Amino acid sequence: MAFDYDLFVIGGGSGGVRAARLTAQDGHKVALAEESRMGGTCVIRGCVPKKLMVYASEYKESAELAQSYGWDFDLGPFDWPKFQQHLESELGRLENAYETNAEKAGVTIYKSRAVLKDAHTIELADGQTFTSKHILVAVGGHPNVPGLENADLGMVSDDVFTMREMPKKLMIVGGGYIGCEFAGIFNGLGTEVSMFIRKAQILRGFDDEARGHVADCMKMRGVTIHTGCSPTEMEKRNGRIWVKGSSGHEEEFDAVLWATGRNPSTKGLGLEEVGVRLDRGGAIEVDDHFQTAVPSIYALGDCIGRVELTPVAIREAVAFHKTVFGGEPTKMDYDLIPSATFTQPEMGTVGMTEEQAEERGPTLVYATAFRPMQMAFAGGEERVLFKMLVDKETRKVLGVTIVGPHAAEMIQMAAVAVKMGATKEDFDATVALHPTMAEEMVTMKEPVRTLD
Structure with missing residues (x-):
């Protein structure tokens, strides 16, 4: 044919x-x-x-x-x-x-x-x-938009880029990376931002310590996070959107953004x-x-x-x-794909989370949190987080997570080493580049805890 x-x-x-x-x-x-x-x-x-x-x-x-x-x-x-x-x-x-x-x-x-x-x-x-x-x-x-009555009063991420004006007060529903990224964006642009999330913490599926760190930083920057709370009622009131949550909290907003998955x-x-x-x-x-x-x-x-x-x-x-079309049967390699959430602060990750490593066997956890030089000079209190998971027996690096400025840029480079199967000794053998935040990748000498 x-x-x-x-x-x-x-x-x-x-x-x-x-x-x-x-x-x-x-x-x-x-x-x-x-x-x-x-x-x-x-x-x-x-x-x-x-x-x-x-x-x-x-x-x-x-x-x-x-x-x-x-x-x-x-x-x-x-x-x-x-x-x-x-x-x-x-x-x-x-x-x-x-x-x-x-x-x-x-x-x-x-x-x-x-x-x-x-x-x-x-x-x-x-x-x-x-x-x-x-x-x-x-x-x-x-x-995805939930099947809540009057859900059409809210917008989705597609709509953000065509808004006629910036809302003065915004409710974001959902604690995944999309919701958290837009929380940082709108907060930085001067909008008062609140979040309703069903779970006890944002960024489900990421390293627990890292997502807790991001949440703390978001709160320090002015984002209000209502945990264990989902919208149960919505209606238009006096040109604004009234929202009631499952926790009993109710409030009026200029706009509501659904960030409840895709x-x-x-x-x-x-x-x-x-x-x-x-x-x-x-x-x-x-x-x-x-x-x-x-x-x-x-x-x-x-x-x-x-x-x-x-x-x-x-x-x-x-x-x-x-x-x-090439006559070369090829499978996609989904192992050790780096990812980043452009939250504020950023989070970059490759490989396992601490929770995943804990399930697989004996693992050494190397971690450090500190105020970066640029922020410390200006009196800032926000800290960055570096975390590395190492197989206790083989010394192979199983995962790296970074929270802080330029985390995405740093994790891309770290991902190359992790993908190649680098050990902790390979990182240790690399001379630190000073003064940088990234030098912490090669200067964490002692584990902070062992997962057995």
Whole structure:
């Protein structure tokens, strides 16, 4: 059977675009359909605009720090419309780059929603149908909104970047990395921020000591955290949003932000109708080579619910391309993937948490907390945290966690060593670079405790 395309990709995010470009560059006929904007969640509604907002929110603290160092100036209020206009220009530039680079590689782009009709057929929203030898689903995910009455009064992370004005008082529901990052952003931009979280602590799944450290720092910076509390009622009152929590606490806010997780964007694509299996959360079930239950249909990225990070989706796309079009069966290596939360302060981590290490066997815990030189000079009390987990027998480094300024930058470098299987002695043998925060990585000589 002759097909219209060798590969048809549904989804124009980082994973889908990378797979499409690589395959087209090999001389195959490739098409891609994207119903929204090229670049996907990361570029348009996630990592990139969020990080730019993080930068914007940190300048107030930097200015105050500069004054402690002798600079004399007055800092005016944050101009949200000016920033937002610049932000949209930058996102437009990146969107155009994604589209242009894909087209230069030979990818045909359809700016339309696409659904599956059978194992080899795709239908666009305008009724056009195409056949393809292989189909790749890379549709990503979307924010989850709880089924609470009047939940539509709140916004989700996608909406933050298109707000008309900054709220003076904001409630964030959810204590995961998205909620905590936006808490730091809005707090830094001058908004009064409160959080409702169901659990006893923020950042579930991360190292307990580190997430407690982040929570303490957030509170010191002015964020109010209501633990063990979920919204039970919401309603509009006098132009504001009244919220009552399960703890009995009630308060009015200018805006409410739902940061209650994300779901795979797999509904209404015709996946199950053609035989593709989904798990209970809506994620697409795939094998080690991203193949679904339908041999001609593959999936990768956030919609398969493995590790929901942009660089992971890109690596998955490379593995997919090598396997399906390169004749080189390749599995994705999900071990020791570094990650960072751009909270304030930042947290970077690679490998095991202390709780995970405790379950595996005898482990030495090296840790230190101190006031960094830059902040100490200005009289700041906030401390940074460095933590390293070491196998007691092999001396291999099992995990590293850093909380503090530039933690993400430092953890990327530490991840290289951990991925290579470095031992504690390898770190110890490295001469410290002074004066830096990162030198603590090689100067922690004695464990603070042993996990047996």
